[in-house]
Amino acid sequence: MRPPAAPAVTAEAVGDDLPDLAVTVRAEAMKPTALLLRDPNPIHLDPAVVRGLGLGDRVINQGPLNVGYLWEMLARWTGDAGLVRSLDVRFTSNAFAGEVLVAGGVIEDVADPADGDRIATCAVWLCAEDGRDVVRGTARVVLPPRPTTPDDGGDPR
Amino acid sequence: MSTAGSVGPARMRDGALRIQAFEDWLLRDALGAPTSGERPHGAWTVVGSFRGMGEGLDGLFRMLGAGTDDGVMFGECRIEQVRPLEHEREYVVRCEVLGATRRTGRRVPVFDVVEYVTEIVEQSAGPDGTATEVVAVRCHASMIVPRPEAAA
Numbered sequence: 188m189r190p191p192a193a194p195a196v197t198a199e200a201v202g203d204d205l206p207d208l209a210v211t212v213r214a215e216a217m218k219p220t221a222l223l224l225r226d227p228n229p230i231h232l233d234p235a236v237v238r239g240l241g242l243g244d245r246v247i248n249q250g251p252l253n254v255g256y257l258w259e260m261l262a263r264w265t266g267d268a269g270l271v272r273s274l275d276v277r278f279t280s281n282a283f284a285g286e287v288l289v290a291g292g293v294i295e296d297v298a299d300p301a302d303g304d305r306i307a308t309c310a311v312w313l314c315a316e317d318g319r320d321v322v323r324g325t326a327r328v329v330l331p332p333r334p335t336t337p338d339d340g341g342d343p344r
Numbered sequence: 345m346s347t348a349g350s351v352g353p354a355r356m357r358d359g360a361l362r363i364q365a366f367e368d369w370l371l372r373d374a375l376g377a378p379t380s381g382e383r384p385h386g387a388w389t390v391v392g393s394f395r396g397m398g399e400g401l402d403g404l405f406r407m408l409g410a411g412t413d414d415g416v417m418f419g420e421c422r423i424e425q426v427r428p429l430e431h432e433r434e435y436v437v438r439c440e441v442l443g444a445t446r447r448t449g450r451r452v453p454v455f456d457v458v459e460y461v462t463e464i465v466e467q468s469a470g471p472d473g474t475a476t477e478v479v480a481v482r483c484h485a486s487m488i489v490p491r492p493e494a495a496a
Contacts, residue, residue, distance in 0.1 A: 259377045
């Protein structure tokens with residue numbers, strides 16, 4: 188997949204929604220992820236193990252992938268994942284192969300100090316189609332500086 | 345923090361992390377993200393914390409007193425990104441289990457909430473040869489560890 192053409196911050200005020208990101212949980216994606224994580228847990232690989240544990244009949248997505256969808260949603264919003272200062276999440280339910288999840292968020296606060304970065308505090312979530320929360324939490328993200336204008340005393344050139 | 349069962353404060357030996365470009369491609373592909381980027385995908389803050397642990401996830405599970413197929417689940421995770429990670433850079437990864445709290449629930453009758461902290465650390469030598477360290481990423485997380493033997 189190619190990078191998005193033009194990253195742009197389309198939300199930057201309290202109450203603004205962050206652009207949703209819909210993803211489909213893929214069993215095939217869990218296999219390389221298990222290798223990258225060095226995670227031997229068979230619940231990500233073998234549906235028979237999931238059934239044996241009474242957790243369902245499809246493999247269960249790795250938690251770091253669920254967090255990764257939130258990072259991706261934030262990266263598409265800001266254009267730069269390096270602007271995410273913190274991500275504080277709670278894992279509330281499992282996501283299963285084949286499910287469609289939506290990552291989203293809303294800006295709850297914007298700190299705009301005179302001598303520092305503008306920081307947006309956002310409620311973020313990853314929800315399944317049936318409305319179930321998979322992950323819920325808070326992200327703190329640096330917003331781009333406001334454009335200066337002559338009235339601000341900034342350089343108008 | 346109180347300790348529960350055999351889980352008490354313990355530190356894992358230091359590990360290493362180096363994110364190669366093809367590994368970043370694989371993770372991005374798994375996430376459905378653009379497969380190229382100036383820096384590793386943000387998900388490496390968590391993936392790298394696990395991947396780089398000195399004794400691996402197996403070792404962490406041993407410290408939790410659990411097996412990899414015991415139904416251990418993520419609880420919470422607070423990720424601080426002090427500096428974005430970089431491709432092909434060598435990092436040190438530290439992991440420390442802080443302790444555990446025993447709880448009871450409906451779905452899992454008895455379980456421990458085990459807290460641990462991982463740090464992905466940049467190490468470099470200053471002009472005078474002095475070693476310096478900067479924490480690039482810190483994750484303060486918890487795992488839910490079922491304890492069926494305690495419920496019996």
